[in-house]
Amino acid sequence: MGSAITEFVHAALGRGIARADIVRALQQGGWSAREIERALDCFVESDLPLPVPRKRVSGSAREAFLFLMLFASLYTAAFALASVLFDLIHLALPQPGDLTHGTIVSLRHGIATTLVSFPLFLFMGRVVAREGVRNPGQRISPVRRWLTYLTLFIASVAVIADLITLVVRLLEGEVTLRFGLKVLVVATMAGAAFLYFIMNPDRDQASPPSEPRLSPGARAGFAAMILVVLAALGLGFWYAGSPMEARLRAHDARRVEDLVQIGARVEQYYRNEGVLPPSLQDLDANPATYIDQKTDRVTAEPYHYRVVDATHFEVGAVFTLPGGPVDGKGAARRAQPGETSFWQHGAGRVVFTIDAARQDPVAR
Numbered sequence: 550m551g552s553a554i555t556e557f558v559h560a561a562l563g564r565g566i567a568r569a570d571i572v573r574a575l576q577q578g579g580w581s582a583r584e585i586e587r588a589l590d591c592f593v594e595s596d597l598p599l600p601v602p603r604k605r606v607s608g609s610a611r612e613a614f615l616f617l618m619l620f621a622s623l624y625t626a627a628f629a630l631a632s633v634l635f636d637l638i639h640l641a642l643p644q645p646g647d648l649t650h651g652t653i654v655s656l657r658h659g660i661a662t663t664l665v666s667f668p669l670f671l672f673m674g675r676v677v678a679r680e681g682v683r684n685p686g687q688r689i690s691p692v693r694r695w696l697t698y699l700t701l702f703i704a705s706v707a708v709i710a711d712l713i714t715l716v717v718r719l720l721e722g723e724v725t726l727r728f729g730l731k732v733l734v735v736a737t738m739a740g741a742a743f744l745y746f747i748m749n750p751d752r753d754q755a756s757p758p759s760e761p762r763l764s765p766g767a768r769a770g771f772a773a774m775i776l777v778v779l780a781a782l783g784l785g786f787w788y789a790g791s792p793m794e795a796r797l798r799a800h801d802a803r804r805v806e807d808l809v810q811i812g813a814r815v816e817q818y819y820r821n822e823g824v825l826p827p828s829l830q831d832l833d834a835n836p837a838t839y840i841d842q843k844t845d846r847v848t849a850e851p852y853h854y855r856v857v858d859a860t861h862f863e864v865g866a867v868f869t870l871p872g873g874p875v876d877g878k879g880a881a882r883r884a885q886p887g888e889t890s891f892w893q894h895g896a897g898r899v900v901f902t903i904d905a906a907r908q909d910p911v912a913r
Contacts, residue, residue: 554580554588562592562600612680613692619677620696622670624703627738629662633781634734640788642727650802653789660785667778701746707739745770797869800847804866805892807842811852811864812903814838819905825856853900865900 554575561571568589575585593601636656640649715732789795811829818826818838829852832838844851845866853865872894892901 552588554584555591558588558592559600559602565598568594615673615677615680616692616696619670619673620700622666622673623700623742625666626663626670627742629659629666630778630781631734631738633659633663633785635731637781637784637788638727638730638734642730644727656785656789657795660782660789663778663782697746700742704739704743704746707735708743711735711739741770741774794870798872801868801870801872801894803846804852804868805872805894807846807852808864808866808901809892810842811840811854812901814840815854815862815864816903816905819860825860825862825905827856829854853898857902860906861902861904863900863902865898867898868894868896871895 557575558571561574562568571589572585575588576582580588591603593603595601633656636652636659639652640656643649711732718728790798814832815826815838818832818835821835821837826832826838829840829843832840848867850867853863855863857863
């Protein structure tokens with residue numbers, strides 16, 4: 550039948566010995582309650598004079614698929630939710646030098662991932678619970694055991710690493726509210742996963758209830774988890790803005806990027822020729838100064854360019870929303886030292902004046 554304890558239980562049941570007497574005998578032999586329970590669960594309680602073996606779990610491909618999907622969606626949702634919470638902390642408690650655009654992009658990706666993975670996790674949890682009712686042996690599946698203990702290992706490592714980082718920051722005197730909130734997020738999520746798998750007493754039982762149900766503590770935990778996810782997503786949508794606003798800001802960011810390229814090409818032309826180009830078309834004669842985008846990508850209107858004097862020129866565009874380098878990926882990436890706020894703009898027509906000789910731009 551397998552192990553020594555299983556063979557003993559099989560022989561004892563075959564002789565008609567009561568299960569309670571078998572438990573006492575095994576306890577005297579030093580076997581743990583978990584080992585005794587698993588051995589007894591290998592046999593169905595029956596009126597037959599012989600022990601009836603319970604169907605053993607074979608680890609089918611379908612079972613592996615269900616558990617892999619369940620735990621994969623759990624990991625994805627957990628990491629995505631942590632990313633959303635981290636981004637919300639960055640936006641609520643900004644530090645000097647933070648680029649809001651990068652945080653907003655990360656926040657949107659986190660929201661999208663959470664919106665897909667979290668409902669999938671809830672759905673797969675329901676499917677697995679129903680499968681456990683129809684096929685009780687699945688609850689002691691080796692696939693489930695391995696993934697459960699892998700989750701416990703990951704959660705334990707996360708908590709340990711979190712505590713080590715906290716102690717290091719404490720010793721260095723660099724603990725801030727923002728850092729403390731991040732530590733709290735990691736510790737709470739990892740600790741919740743650890744406690745759920747440790748304290749869930751039914752996860753290894755081969756004889757579950759007739760229908761899937763949660764303990765009061767598990768129900769409260771799931772309710773709290775759903776509330777946290779909904780609150781995080783609500784705040785995320787509030788900070789990230791509506792999809793229409795995001796689209797308009799993306800258009801403005803491309804306009805800023807185009808103006809940055811135009812300004813750089815005009816300055817390169819000035820360094821090569823010693824004079825400013827009369828028009829943007831004059832830049833096309835040299836591959837080093839060629840400009841691919843001279844018109845607005847949305848409205849098809851030409852970008853503003855005008856020579857002010859021998860060294861100064863203007864570039865401009867019509868923007869939809871107020872913004873600047875923090876809202877435009879291209880502008881933020883190409884900003885020169887000391888020009889962090891140069892490409893900030895309001896809504897409407899904005900013109901930037903640049904000194905090609907001294908590289909001392911002024912926006913107006």
